Amino acid sequence: MNELFASPSHRSGLRLEDRLVERARAGDRRAMARLLTVVETGGPDAREVLARLYPYTGQAHVVGVTGAPGAGKSSLVNVMTRAYRARGQTVGIIAVDPTSPFTGGAILGDRIRMQDLHGDPGVFIRSMATRGSLGGLAWATRDAIKVLDAVGYQVIIVETVGAGQSEVDIAAAADTTIVVTVPGLGDDIQAIKADHDGADTVVTQLRTMLTLGTGRPRQMWHHGAQVDLPAEGAPAANSRWIPPICKTVAVKGEGLPDLIRAVDAHRAYLEQTGEGVRRDRARVRAEFLDLLRHTLLEHLMAQLSVDEIEARVDQIARRELDPYAAAAHILKMTNDSGRQVHR
């Protein structure tokens, strides 16, 4: 343990956050839900909770499940969860839903379908949704993973809609990613260039696959036709993992043992090759730099007068001042004022 953990608020042991953490780690589901809400809300309380939980993280295997709406992600998550439970592993599920009111009905249906998992004390389900930015959602998802990890869930499944960079960011938090594709994909590939109408979905999915495949070993899961990964999507040279493709019919449970075996094999690969440690460090590093950026800006903003910023924005908007000179000027002012105070 580092001395930096021993901040006064950690030592007191009387704060609400500390009690919540203790109760959640003892299995209190209400405390877990409260912690997740605190973390999702953000701010100093969230940082306090996450700092307190951090030493216990890094234990769970985080499995991302991504794919287009209607591809069958929730059904798959449902049957995968049962399979993990059958062999005694606890499962945390984070369902990320940055979608519009239009898919609300379907998503709600999925949630109801998952209801039968709710009675199981070894399963915890959390839906994440936000009216804010997807970037913020990715951050909140990473933090929710940390909570469920620290609280003791052994497998954490993160279900996201597979479209756009932000979902890729969310998937980057996973150790293993399963890309769910719709039936008939193989037949459609040849038709993309000739026939644009209706093929966009396929393009989006392939793009997601390629992005996920770049430099990172990934799981692929596919129900329907067999698809070979294009060369562009192959893992980087330093990795020998070839993403397997599993044909599965979730409602019948067909192909599920193969899929679970593939996820296990990927976890073993990550552990045995040191790739898992390397990826965890890269993830920690990226998150830490993000956090430093955020902390710094908060610090600067607290030092600066809002009036000063708004006055500069007015000048920039009138094209009387360029933003680069203004930023340099504010940075210099901040340094100078720091010097004056402490001289």
Add this chain to the structure above:
Amino acid sequence: MNELFASPSHRSGLRLEDRLVERARAGDRRAMARLLTVVETGGPDAREVLARLYPYTGQAHVVGVTGAPGAGKSSLVNVMTRAYRARGQTVGIIAVDPTSPFTGGAILGDRIRMQDLHGDPGVFIRSMATRGSLGGLAWATRDAIKVLDAVGYQVIIVETVGAGQSEVDIAAAADTTIVVTVPGLGDDIQAIKADHDGADTVVTQLRTMLTLGTGRPRQMWHHGAQVDLPAEGAPAANSRWIPPICKTVAVKGEGLPDLIRAVDAHRAYLEQTGEGVRRDRARVRAEFLDLLRHTLLEHLMAQLSVDEIEARVDQIARRELDPYAAAAHILKMTNDSGRQVHR
């Protein structure tokens, strides 16, 4: 003019960047292309060029054209450009292509189709593509708009694929956005919940529309069936602009005069209501805060030892230190060292 513009490098007038800016503003197309490359590459040279160009920005009308691949964006951009040229306005085109190799063929076809615009000195076409992050692409697109604006193009058309948050970010740089949708959309809306296969494209498009419609007046353009905007996508209460829907067949030029009129009407609306000034200031503010963040981090990183950062990352990855305490510690060290140096 503010005294901050008069930095030494601006005064010397001998630097390559200064000469490029002068030549580009005098109509030298090679100099424009060089400037765009400098800006796309980023770093101090990019900031120097952008600072130099900044006083001349804010003149062009920036029109975003977004929609799914194959919806006919490039054909529309082509005929719109001819229409603007026919009435004597110069046109800059920025084609943003964050897509995979799969759509490369189609995009290339579009570019070739646009070739016939290349002979016109009143038209400048720039394709933007990157292997990097979409966030970086949004930044580069905003900067490219500034270059073409400062160089004197009167209308700047930004063509982007309409999917995901980052494309929305790119579209946010536009004064007016045209959402291009595929024929048959109206018929499909009712089918979304019943029939997921193939409907995902429609969902994605509607989502983009809704996102674009939130709080911002927008243009809508549609070839094929008539579509009414859902209530959720209506402009905010403080805005009275109702996005019109124009039915157009680009290859035949059908409906184009209506579309151009709608864009003109939107520009007039922005100017007459003060909404344009308000939006420009909001955009300037957001970009300035982004830049401050970036500048600060660069400044901090220059002060910190890489070894210190990497040592902390190692501790965090081993769960010996939590990232929040580590960030606070580094922030404190930075402040303290600032004090010591200047005490």
